[in-house]
Amino acid sequence: MRQAQGPTLEEQDAFIAVLLAQPSVANLLANTRYRVLAIELLENDEKTGSDLPAIPLRYGVQVYDYTNSRNLELSAIYPDASRLEILSSARQPLPSAEEWEEAAEIVAREEIFARHLLCGLLTVYRPMPPFLERADPTGAVARTLTVGLLSAPDSNLRHQIVAVNMVTQRVEHFDTGAPPGAHADPTTCGIPPFYCPAPRRGTPGQLWISWPTVNPVWELLAIRPAASSGREGSGLEIRFANYRGKRVLYRGHVPVLNVKYAGDECGPYRDWQYEEHCFQVDGTDVAPGFRWTNRTPVTSCSGSDAGNFTGVAVQTTECELIVTTEMAAGWYRYIQEWRFHRDGTIRPRFRFAAARNSCVCKTHVHHVYWRLDLDLRTAGNNRVEEFNDPPIIGGTNWHRKLHEIKRLRDTGRRRKWRVTNTVSGERYEIIPGPTDGVVDAYGRGDLWFLRYRGAEIDDGGPSGGTEVQVDRYVNGEAIDDTDVVVWYGAHFRHDPSEQGPAECHAVGPTLRPIQW
Incomplete structure (x- = not known):
């Protein structure tokens, strides 16, 4: 067994830093609150007769800008960030582990949940759907993640799924206990959840x-x-x-x-x-x-x-x-x-x-x-x-x-x-x-x-x-x-x-x- 060649996690992070420092990207993100969600090797899988990746490597980096409610898809040649392309859209990307953890922390700051979470009477979990896509009257879609709150078997607390607006950092509750497309009933099935942070998408291996x-x-x-x-x-x-x-x-x-x-x-x-x-x-x-x-x-x-x-x-x-x-x-x-x-x-x-x-x-x-x-x-x-x-x-x-x-x-x-x-x-x-x-x-x-x-x-x-x-x-x-x-x-x-x-x-x- 031998490790395949390719950028390490540290080299990926260095590339992301170079990419974010490009003037056109830096101008877009100036004075904003944003998060890097993923990095991905872009390929079209055209067969070359070689078992090695095509050179030069082109990577895509996904950045969410909370200040302007937009998703930025940045792509460039590794490692110097040349031939940079930028696509801005309202598309909602899947959350990273770090982003969901921030949403869970916002929930934990809510007074009605804080002590129950601390005492183990509630457990947070990642539910489905992972985010909500709802436009406000202007047509803008605020970044909104979902967080599940599972009650302990011996508690009388309500099982529910809440929504967290990552722009305003406010928590939304649902009369039914869950957003459309999901249920949070007293009856549950499956194994007790255990949260372990997932590696960022694109992590080498x-x-x-x-x-x-x-x-x-x-x-x-x-x-x-x-x-x-x-x-x-x-x-x-x-x-x-x-x-x-x-x-x-x-x-x-x-x-x-x-x-x-x-x-x-x-x-x-x-x-x-x-x-x-x-x-x-x-x-x-x-x-x-x-x-x-x-x-x-x-x-x-x-x-x-x-x-x-x-x-x-x-x-x-x-x-x-x-x-x-x-x-x-x-x-x-x-x-x-x-x-x-x-x-x-x-x-x-x-x-x-x-x-x-x-x-x-x-x-x-x-x-x-x-x-x-x-x-x-x-x-x-x-x-x-x-x-x-x-x-x-x-x-x-x-x-x-x-x-x-x-x-x-x-x-x-x-x-x-x-x-x-x-x-x-x-x-x-x-x-x-x-x-x-x-x-x-x-x-x-x-x-x-x-x-x-x-x-x-x-x-x-x-x-x-x-x-x-x-x-x-x-x-x-x-x-x-x-x-x-x-x-x-x-x-x-x-x-x-x-x-x-x-x-x-x-x-x-x-x-x-x-x-x-």
């Missing part, structure tokens, strides 16, 4: 892994969620995965994650996949955000929300390399794994849990979407085929897919898919998981085959809703004998009346080598 150390069968680059790509992050990201010296996966990640409640009792929510949450990993730190362990990590699936580490756990068994992380989005807890078997099988897995709140007591469906750029030995020359038994075309079980297409799982036909390199013959099957669910109108689809485009590393973001937007990329392009990307969706329905409020379920496909 990449590790080259070779396993086994001697004569490795797997070599890959793992990227921690905080440093992952995409508009809202993409979880524990795998790049440049080689099996027995040949490329299998150019990139594997989760760009889209959302939740839909029955009857819209809460939400729906489009989640984010860069906020790391602590879990218990006993071992040795091998790079920023990476810890090697010979014990199975203890996540929130165990019933505890606490931990001693944020980042990625690296574990090996006799037959598998396993990388694991835990993420948070409000009260949700997401556990992501990539399992690489000695025989070449890849098992991406996603599990769902939650800290105590009222919404998850209600029936809801989690939708998770992997983006899998399978480059079997080479980037091009991909052929896609689908298996059905009984057949749906003639008398053959396998048939080719020639153009971009969306498909649904069909257990009655034992449906699966395979991708083949038409020149060298390498082949992988994509086998649906038994718990990957049934798509509904909100979930949109189970699987998409698309022609590779470097600008399509996520779904482009929601347009008027929270649903996945991969359909916008299906425009009839030929995919036979080209570079193909697979989007795979799983849909887990959680009905607490049937399954209990805190069960932790896993979904995900299996990628299996057939010819290698």
Whole structure:
């Protein structure tokens, strides 16, 4: 294992300082109250034939200006901040851990909450939605974050979610106990919440892994969620995965994650996949955000929300390399794994849990979407085929897919898919998981085959809703004998009346080598 090259956290901070000192930026922020929320490597993922990032590096820095209620997106070349671009908008970015902590401190100064928080009768937690978007009569949107206040089991205090205006630093209460799109009822489900500060978005953390150390069968680059790509992050990201010296996966990640409640009792929510949450990993730190362990990590699936580490756990068994992380989005807890078997099988897995709140007591469906750029030995020359038994075309079980297409799982036909390199013959099957669910109108689809485009590393973001937007990329392009990307969706329905409020379920496909 070796740490990947790239700016350190200290070098990132120095770059931010240089960027903020640029005259055009300094003039915009003069005499204002502002906060740096995130830094992000900007990439379009155009393939260069190299496993190294394109030079020069271009970073985006997100700054919120409270004085003028505006979001500033600054982008420039690292490290000298040349070729600076500035975009000012009223868009509300997701809060950082530090910003939410300030909101929680404002709540704690309220006389009606102060002593109850001090005595442990109330506990603050990060709820959903993370912020409110409401325009005042002038059309301006004041920065307003939400803070949950969970009452102790033996107290008679009200469970509620309040809103904190970060401009005026005033706290707003709701007659219903929660803002629109959420609930704060006496009944709650999930595990007791534990707050652990998440690293800032963009915090460095990449590790080259070779396993086994001697004569490795797997070599890959793992990227921690905080440093992952995409508009809202993409979880524990795998790049440049080689099996027995040949490329299998150019990139594997989760760009889209959302939740839909029955009857819209809460939400729906489009989640984010860069906020790391602590879990218990006993071992040795091998790079920023990476810890090697010979014990199975203890996540929130165990019933505890606490931990001693944020980042990625690296574990090996006799037959598998396993990388694991835990993420948070409000009260949700997401556990992501990539399992690489000695025989070449890849098992991406996603599990769902939650800290105590009222919404998850209600029936809801989690939708998770992997983006899998399978480059079997080479980037091009991909052929896609689908298996059905009984057949749906003639008398053959396998048939080719020639153009971009969306498909649904069909257990009655034992449906699966395979991708083949038409020149060298390498082949992988994509086998649906038994718990990957049934798509509904909100979930949109189970699987998409698309022609590779470097600008399509996520779904482009929601347009008027929270649903996945991969359909916008299906425009009839030929995919036979080209570079193909697979989007795979799983849909887990959680009905607490049937399954209990805190069960932790896993979904995900299996990628299996057939010819290698």
